[in-house]
Amino acid sequence: MAIPSEMWTQARSTAPTASTTGPPRAQTPSKPHVDRSFRGDIEGMRAVAVLLVLFGHAGLPLLPGGFAGVDVFFVISGFLITGLLLQQLDRDGRISLAEFYARRAKRLLPAAATVLVATLLLTYFFLPRGRWSTTAWDVIASACYAMNWRMAAQSVDYVAANSAPSILQHFWSLAVEEQFYLVWPLLLIVLGLFARRRGRRGSRSLYLAGLALIAVPSFGWALHTTPTEPSAYYATTTRMWELAVGGAIAIAAGWLSRTPRPAAAILAWAGLIAVGLSAVLIDSVAGFPGYSALGPTLGTAAVIAFGTAAGRAGPGILLGRQPLRYIGAISYSLYLWHWPLLVAAQAHFGDLGVGGALMVVAVSAIPAGLTYHLIENPVRRSRSLAEWPFKALRVGAFCTGIAVLAGLAFHLIIPSATGPAPTAIMGQVPGATGPATPAGPPGAAALGSSPRDSRAGTPVDKVESITPDPVSAKRDAPLLQGSCHVQLTSSALNGCVYGKADAEINLVLAGDSHADHWVPAMRGMVEKNGWRLTAHSKSGCPFLAAAISLNDRPYTACTEWNKALRAELLGPNRPDLLITTHSEYPLVGEPAADRRSARARELRETWAEMIAGGVPVVVLRDTPLHLEDMAECVSENMNRLTRCATPRDEAEGRGGGPVQEEAVRDSTGVRLIDLNDWICPANRCAPVIGGILVFRDGHHLTATYSATLAPRLTAALKPIVADLRPRSR
Numbered sequence: 001m002a003i004p005s006e007m008w009t010q011a012r013s014t015a016p017t018a019s020t021t022g023p024p025r026a027q028t029p030s031k032p033h034v035d036r037s038f039r040g041d042i043e044g045m046r047a048v049a050v051l052l053v054l055f056g057h058a059g060l061p062l063l064p065g066g067f068a069g070v071d072v073f074f075v076i077s078g079f080l081i082t083g084l085l086l087q088q089l090d091r092d093g094r095i096s097l098a099e100f101y102a103r104r105a106k107r108l109l110p111a112a113a114t115v116l117v118a119t120l121l122l123t124y125f126f127l128p129r130g131r132w133s134t135t136a137w138d139v140i141a142s143a144c145y146a147m148n149w150r151m152a153a154q155s156v157d158y159v160a161a162n163s164a165p166s167i168l169q170h171f172w173s174l175a176v177e178e179q180f181y182l183v184w185p186l187l188l189i190v191l192g193l194f195a196r197r198r199g200r201r202g203s204r205s206l207y208l209a210g211l212a213l214i215a216v217p218s219f220g221w222a223l224h225t226t227p228t229e230p231s232a233y234y235a236t237t238t239r240m241w242e243l244a245v246g247g248a249i250a251i252a253a254g255w256l257s258r259t260p261r262p263a264a265a266i267l268a269w270a271g272l273i274a275v276g277l278s279a280v281l282i283d284s285v286a287g288f289p290g291y292s293a294l295g296p297t298l299g300t301a302a303v304i305a306f307g308t309a310a311g312r313a314g315p316g317i318l319l320g321r322q323p324l325r326y327i328g329a330i331s332y333s334l335y336l337w338h339w340p341l342l343v344a345a346q347a348h349f350g351d352l353g354v355g356g357a358l359m360v361v362a363v364s365a366i367p368a369g370l371t372y373h374l375i376e377n378p379v380r381r382s383r384s385l386a387e388w389p390f391k392a393l394r395v396g397a398f399c400t401g402i403a404v405l406a407g408l409a410f411h412l413i414i415p416s417a418t419g420p421a422p423t424a425i426m427g428q429v430p431g432a433t434g435p436a437t438p439a440g441p442p443g444a445a446a447l448g449s450s451p452r453d454s455r456a457g458t459p460v461d462k463v464e465s466i467t468p469d470p471v472s473a474k475r476d477a478p479l480l481q482g483s484c485h486v487q488l489t490s491s492a493l494n495g496c497v498y499g500k501a502d503a504e505i506n507l508v509l510a511g512d513s514h515a516d517h518w519v520p521a522m523r524g525m526v527e528k529n530g531w532r533l534t535a536h537s538k539s540g541c542p543f544l545a546a547a548i549s550l551n552d553r554p555y556t557a558c559t560e561w562n563k564a565l566r567a568e569l570l571g572p573n574r575p576d577l578l579i580t581t582h583s584e585y586p587l588v589g590e591p592a593a594d595r596r597s598a599r600a601r602e603l604r605e606t607w608a609e610m611i612a613g614g615v616p617v618v619v620l621r622d623t624p625l626h627l628e629d630m631a632e633c634v635s636e637n638m639n640r641l642t643r644c645a646t647p648r649d650e651a652e653g654r655g656g657g658p659v660q661e662e663a664v665r666d667s668t669g670v671r672l673i674d675l676n677d678w679i680c681p682a683n684r685c686a687p688v689i690g691g692i693l694v695f696r697d698g699h700h701l702t703a704t705y706s707a708t709l710a711p712r713l714t715a716a717l718k719p720i721v722a723d724l725r726p727r728s729r
Contacts, residue, residue, distance in 0.1 A: 041307045042076060044319025045300060046328035048272075049073045052279050053170075054338050054364075058357035065282030068296040070173050071242055071289070072275060075300040077177055078246025085188050086207070086250060093196065095189050102389035104181065105396025108332075110379045111371050112174070113399035115336040116143055118367075119167055120410050126344040127167065128632040129471045132414060135167055139407035142171035143400050145178040152231035155551075163474075163697070164629060167343040170335065172234050179236045180243045183214070207251045215244035226290035229489075230551045238289050242297050249305045256305045264309035271302025272315045286552035333368035333376060341367075442467070443708025444678040446690030457681030457689055459645035465691050466634065468704055473631035473696040476703050478519040485516050486538035488550075491560035493568060495536045499526035505721055508575040509535045510543040510565060511582040514622055514656070517701040518581065524710030525717065534575070536565055542582030542656070545609065546602040549586050566606075570613040576724050578610055579717075581620035583699065584656040596659055603663035604670075611669045618720060619660050621674040623701060624651030630687050630695035645684040652676060655699065673716045678709060 049072035056066015195203035222238035278295035385392040446456040468476040484494040516537035541558035633644035
């Protein structure tokens with residue numbers, strides 16, 4: 001998100017400047033060229049950028065690439081801020097860091113702090129309690145302009161990546177800008193010293209060379225990391241080149257203004273068209289900020305670079321009109337407000353649809369306008385803050401401190417998803433007293449031997465107790481030894497071993513996090529039967545020889561992990577039985593017309609390789625997949641739990657189950673175990689069975705419920721294990 005600059009939005013401002021220390025300097029006489037420097041087309045481009053983001057976030061089908069508006073903002077920001085710095089260098093022969101950061105502080109921080117504190121209120125009133133703690137940390141990261149790195153870390157955290165979007169995730173782009181402006185002014189100061197030694201001759205070329213030192217490595221790194229690393233989208237190192245492009249236009253503005261008008265008009269209009277086509281034709285962030293980002297980035301650069309020379313023949317004739325210019329003026333506040341309101345409305349009302357989301361976006365213009373007129377402008381135009389930069393810096397520090405303290409207070413004082421480990425928590429419905437313990441057999445044990453006929457599996461509105469507490473259920477995951485569940489970016493084998501060390505029966509579990517959530521059940525099974533289990537699981541990675549894609553990128557770490565695991569399984573210590581399961585994933589280059597058959601075929605080939613190597617295969621049919629986070633739904637509907645009950649046929653029809661069933665039908669020597677009758681026994685999946693919360697999100701079993709499935713898994717596997725001939729160890 002770009003930040004409007006006083007240089008352009010307040011060209012006629014008479015606020016004096018000040019030195020870094022001591023009393024204010026005398027007012028520098030206004031220069032005629034300052035008034036003429038106002039660029040209505042840039043104000044309009046800012047409006048185009050924010051509208052692309054807003055419409056994209058609202059899910060407008062015609063603009064699947066609305067996120068490209070952020071790239072537009074980066075270029076505009078780089079141009080405007082570099083122009084300000086160059087103006088000070090030309091005027092004073094130096095850059096005052098105190099003045100520069102004072103302008104940034106009074107321009108950005110009061111509005112940002114207002115929205116951050118307001119977001120905590122929205123969270124308290126509208127978001128499920130399970131999101132409160134995470135939001136508090138998001139506020140702190142956003143206030144410190146580090147949200148992009150928090151988002152980057154979550155993009156490689158499988159559980160976090162599949163959670164509900166942060167109410168403050170849009171602050172990532174603001175963080176990128178401010179981190180860039182920690183580097184660029186300092187580099188300009190160094191280059192300015194060299195320029196003065198050269199008598200300022202050739203200084204513009206020197207500044208361009210300095211930008212190249214930033215832009216070239218950044219773009220190269222973006223090209224290298226974008227195809228395989230989702231975190232590249234949020235990284236400052238892969239985004240700096242976009243701001244540098246804007247800075248280069250500011251440095252070369254004098255040369256570019258001499259472009260012949262016909263050529264300038266064609267290039268400027270072509271740039272605007274390139275931005276529009278990017279938003280219409282690009283439907284995935286997978287290419288950002290690599291090659292795909294060139295369209296909106298260079299397109300915006302062309303509009304800015306040739307807009308002056310094109311004059312009224314260029315896109316300025318359109319961009320410089322109202323109401324675009326007003327939207328551009330309030331774009332910062334509009335960007336800050338729209339996303340928290342969208343997330344809060346979505347959490348409170350459910351799926352808004354495009355129409356509802358557009359209404360929320362439209363309503364966000366009200367607090368945005370109020371913030372612009374009552375907070376942004378008064379602070380920015382304050383004569384006192386303009387005369388005393390350190391006073392403005394103190395105001396900025398105060399705003400940041402208020403936001404950080406509010407986030408800490410929300411996390412520590414407001415009851416949220418903090419407290420003891422989930423497996424030790426017994427949640428209660430409002431009004432219940434005493435320790436919450438299941439009244440009868442816990443979890444799947446309550447269903448007996450005929451789950452489809454059991455009343456215990458029928459959804460009801462209220463239960464006596466819920467374990468674990470839905471607010472902290474996301475932490476009710478398998479307690480793996482040594483954290484051996486392999487994360488997204490790693491391809492190392494790091495299996496966990498359970499059960500009897502010298503057991504005659506050696507089992508291996510392999511797959512993604514849907515295999516991982518069976519570990520509590522399997523631990524109970526092998527410990528009771530004297531077997532041995534080695535669990536190999538990797539986030540977002542099925543046991544499959546074929547290459548898959550994740551986040552629209554080839555998941556190379558998964559391919560490498562699978563290759564190493566297959567070699568391990570077929571080696572001298574091959575297991576007596578391989579058990580595998582997974583969710584559904586797209587194959588790299590799979591045919592659009594027959595995806596399910598292609599995926600089933602690859603599964604059969606992978607299993608056939610195991611069987612040919614003497615390793616029998618059992619497939620655990622994938623668990624039901626809900627479109628809603630079950631823990632959050634339960635925490636918000638403790639007296640109306642039936643609101644969280646998903647139709648069984650819908651939940652079972654999603655995920656990896658249908659493909660697994662098709663693959664097993666045409667496979668020789670592969671057996672399928674389906675325990676979903678003990679997970680979703682009725683026609684609608686009850687979120688709580690036997691006092692136990694079944695799912696910790698939309699598709700992962702709680703460790704507590706998984707453990708209650710151990711007897712059922714044992715009953716299904718014992719006949720298969722009895723057919724095995726244990727090899728001597």
